[in-house]
Amino acid sequence: MMIVRVAYIATSKSRAGARTALAGSLPVIPTDWTPVHRADGELVGWMAADGRPRLLTGAPLAAPADDGIQLLRSRGLAALDRRWWARLPGEPMTGVIDAGKPDEDWTWQPVVLVESSPTGCTVRPEWPAPGETGRALLPVPVGDLLMEEPPPESPDDVAPQDGAECSAPA
Secondary structure, eight states: OOOOOOEEOSOHHHHHHHHHHHTTOOOOSOTTOEEEEOTTSOEEEEEOTTSOEEOTTSOBSSSSOTTHHHHHHHHTTGGGSSOEEEEEOSSOOOSEEEOSSOOTTOEEEEEEEEEEETTEEEEEESSOOTTOOOEEEEOSSOGGGEESSOOOOOGGGSOOOTTOOOOOOO
């Protein structure tokens, strides 16, 4: 049995709720990914079979590199502490929601990572509304559910420029 530490970026109160929600998840890390630990035993990421260093969320840290393990040990945890983008419901969240299969009407919103483990990660809105205490759970690896930059707008969402025609659906 392998014991894997969970990286927490949160308060103890939010950790308890996220840990409970993640407890029933099944590990989904590919079997050909190798865990990378710091000298103190802390899990800092994964080396994928293609040589690409991957963060605890499964997102790539860099292109495949010979120094991928060192990159993870030196920057793996710090790289998680930033603005990310995830699709969330438009209304303020309360409780814990499953964002692994977002509804079509959910929008890309800036989020911060609260917690990550080999079985999932938890995010919250970067700037929550007053009283918004909700969290969203994502599977690991996150794939295209968690982005470093906001995705480009779809052509249907872009207003026509001056002089351009706007066609109505047939």
